[in-house]
Amino acid sequence: MRIAIYVQDMRASGVVRTMIAMARAFEETDEAMLVAGYASGIFGAADVAPAGFVAAAERPKGKVPRLGAVPPLRRTLRELRPGVILSGGNFGHFSLWAATRGLGVPVVYVFSNAMEREGQPWRNRWRRFWSGLLVRGSGGAIVVGANLARSGVFAPHIASGKAVLIPNGIDLVTVPQADGTVPAAMAGPEPVILSIGRLQPQKNFEALIDAVAVVRKTHAVRLVVLGAGTDDYRAALIARAEARGIAGHVLFAGTTDNVYPWLRAARVFALASRWEGSSIALLEAMAAGTPIVASRTAGDAADVLDDGRYGLIADAENPQAFAAALLRQIDDPVMPGDRAQAYDAPVMMRAYHAMLTKAAAGARARAARA
Incomplete structure (x- = not known):
């Protein structure tokens, strides 16, 4: 299975470190590639090896970097032709969602930030709507915290099996x-x-x-x-x-x-x-x-x-x-x-891999019926 793992850039964040570890672990059994919207940040190809690494662009483009990442990211994904994509963090979901329109590649989104934030009623409403929209049109969703799993946005999808709770882990x-x-x-x-x-x-x-x-x-x-x-x-x-x-x-x-x-x-x-x-x-x-x-x-x-x-x-x-x-x-x-x-990370890695395998299998089954 060819797995692409997407991060918006290569900054020294917990999300990026986790996705690098994920790519390296998946490379042991699959063909794994870490894809960054932008190469900017502290990490690079040497940190991702033996998994592959590609950046769609070198540095943020335009006044809205999330939008600027879309055209080069779409070209990159067309060339890679992954069987499934994992979107590693909330910050990059829009770029990946826009870049994959019409490509027919299943995407599993990882949600790692609270939907409800004090003093932001309208933005909270938008987050709930946008996150629900992503999950419904996705190959699956992963929420990393029990507080998220209990939220009204994700609890119904967890009950249906469309989303799963997978706590974060680190490779001890x-x-x-x-x-x-x-x-x-x-x-x-x-x-x-x-x-x-x-x-x-x-x-x-x-x-x-x-x-x-x-x-x-x-x-x-x-x-x-x-x-x-x-x-x-x-x-x-x-x-x-x-x-x-x-x-x-x-x-x-x-x-x-x-x-x-x-x-x-x-x-x-x-x-x-x-x-x-x-x-x-x-x-x-x-x-x-x-x-x-x-x-x-x-x-x-x-x-x-x-x-x-x-x-x-x-x-x-x-x-x-x-x-x-x-x-x-x-x-x-x-x-x-x-x-x-x-x-410990191995439990988390196995659960992520199972979710990606399920999403890829579902996409193949739908293609066979079409």
Whole structure:
């Protein structure tokens, strides 16, 4: 089976890292190709090997990159002629949907972000409509978090078998062993609170900065953030840190292709997201053995942490409450233990492969009847 896995670009995100691992795993039994709308990002062909890699375009095109990706992506897919396509993340669904119109290739969409977001009633309505439309016209759908599976958008499709719940996982076999390496940005006498994620409002770094300002009233700590974003948004976050009097103790460190040395050097991993599906960074923090504080709104974080058994859950919009959880994890941590074992990637990979096989078989059966 020729499988194409689509991502919008090659940024250092949890979605891209997961889809790279997926392509490499599928290459053991099938012909797998990672297809990127744009080559821009930290990863490339060497990271995807032995699976194949192709980028439809080198860099974002036009004022609306999702639309600009469509023509070159369509040409690329025509040349590849895959038997089935996996659309790896919400961000790329539109480009792939538009590029595959009339090609007759079954697409399985992965949904990893919440449909409902506070203060966005009209956009929430559009997300529900658009997501439902995608699922109905697809070869199948995968939702990565129990909170998504319970939503009104996906629950009926899960009941019918058109969609399935497959929790995120990470390949624990390939987790690098601790070798004592400490990134220069993590060195120093102050304990580090580390957060990982794109610099965008979803990740709620504003609330995390507020909570760290509260922590610093009693504990000398630093906040380090791994993730890329726009210069304007980074500047706004720096201005917020300045307003809270902690600018000298907050570092936006960019991106890395290996988060584990950073996680192991951190005293606490913090996930303050306003919404998530199922955070890969959270699973990586558990695998690294780093104490965790996650927001109540961070997707299925409460399920993953078993309501506080393997890490703390707190209200990120309450700086005092989130700071109290951070302080607890600094002084008397609740450790993740072996919880990551429940999210080992092979189980996830087999479930994804089964869904893709089902979608490809269904497409062949429909073609035979036509």
